[in-house]
Amino acid sequence: MIFADGGRAIPAPAATFIPRPDLAGDLIMTLRSIPTKPLAQAIPARGGVGLKAEHYKTILETAPNIGFFEVHAENYMGDGGPPHRYLTKIRSRYPLSLHGVGLSIGADRPLDRDHLSRLRNLINRYQPGLFSEHLAWSTHDAGFFNDLLPVPYTAETLARVVEHIDQVQDTIGCQMLLENPTTYLAFSDSTYSEIDFIAEVARRTGCGLLLDINNVYVASVNQQWNSERYIDDYPLAHVQEIHLAGYAPEADEKGRPLLIDTHDRPVDEIVWRLFEHAIERLGPVPTLIEWDAKVPAWSELVAEAGRAEAIMFAVGRKDQRYAAIG
Numbered sequence: 258m259i260f261a262d263g264g265r266a267i268p269a270p271a272a273t274f275i276p277r278p279d280l281a282g283d284l285i286m287t288l289r290s291i292p293t294k295p296l297a298q299a300i301p302a303r304g305g306v307g308l309k310a311e312h313y314k315t316i317l318e319t320a321p322n323i324g325f326f327e328v329h330a331e332n333y334m335g336d337g338g339p340p341h342r343y344l345t346k347i348r349s350r351y352p353l354s355l356h357g358v359g360l361s362i363g364a365d366r367p368l369d370r371d372h373l374s375r376l377r378n379l380i381n382r383y384q385p386g387l388f389s390e391h392l393a394w395s396t397h398d399a400g401f402f403n404d405l406l407p408v409p410y411t412a413e414t415l416a417r418v419v420e421h422i423d424q425v426q427d428t429i430g431c432q433m434l435l436e437n438p439t440t441y442l443a444f445s446d447s448t449y450s451e452i453d454f455i456a457e458v459a460r461r462t463g464c465g466l467l468l469d470i471n472n473v474y475v476a477s478v479n480q481q482w483n484s485e486r487y488i489d490d491y492p493l494a495h496v497q498e499i500h501l502a503g504y505a506p507e508a509d510e511k512g513r514p515l516l517i518d519t520h521d522r523p524v525d526e527i528v529w530r531l532f533e534h535a536i537e538r539l540g541p542v543p544t545l546i547e548w549d550a551k552v553p554a555w556s557e558l559v560a561e562a563g564r565a566e567a568i569m570f571a572v573g574r575k576d577q578r579y580a581a582i583g
């Protein structure tokens with residue numbers, strides 16, 4: 258594997274706000290015009306949090322005002338037990354999105370049919386408002402890796418990813434969202450930029466996109482490109498969910514900054530500013546706080562989701578003032 262410089266031609270950022278007609282105004286429900294059938298219930302354009310076992314009882318006892326919960330599909334692929342008992346109760350009270358980490362959509366081998374069938378059963382059982390997976394691979398031959406590994410952006414990979422997403426959407430009978438990866442290097446044999454690759458996947462499959470803004474920032478530092486311009490160039494019309502998370506600042510063997518996507522701490526201030534930048538272009542979008550390790554107290558997690566909502570509300574108010582003046 259050879260490292261490339263990660264550079265790409267980036268046009269100047271858009272000078273004007275790009276309104277989304279379906280999201281004009283205040284915090285409203287999102288249900289976009291999409292080419293394939295959406296999942297059963299729309300997720301509100303509010304802050305949501307990852308559902309953790311540590312918080313099951315608090316949620317049921319205190320009925321917090323939270324926009325939605327997201328769960329990792331692979332944590333609920335068994336048939337019964339306490340996780341399903343709690344999730345059933347919580348699902349009856351809150352919107353739910355489902356996030357997969359194990360399909361290995363970028364792998365150079367067929368998708369695991371048993372895994373796909375378990376996924377379809379889970380979607381039928383809980384009727385989530387959104388289902389998302391990563392642009393990554395984690396399987397090779399008989400092996401399974403815990404990491405979500407990047408793919409080279411070539412015509413060959415594009416055809417494979419498109420075929421796999423078609424298969425997923427055919428199996429679950431609904432549209433899925435594809436999440437932009439965290440990257441630590443670029444492949445020298447890539448012939449597409451990451452954005453062009455993702456846009457082409459969305460165009461060919463009709464899938465939606467999940468924009469992980471922490472992934473954008475982590476990759477931008479690791480590969481020395483401009484994160485705001487990445488957001489400006491991204492195919493935002495396809496974005497139906499945002500992820501925010503914390504990262505760990507490290508350094509490589511030469512002492513250069515190296516950020517690791519750890520999901521184990523609060524969202525960094527610079528990622529919050531990038532989120533505001535994205536919301537100015539997108540309008541309000543269901544926004545998840547991903548906090549998967551060193552899980553904090555419930556109050557801290559809720560405060561992060563509240564901050565995301567406050568930013569979306571403030572941007573919406575600002576736009577309304579501009580519209581009134583204009």
Ligand SMILES: [Fe+2]
Pocket residue numbers: 436469500547
């Ligand atoms: Fe994410």
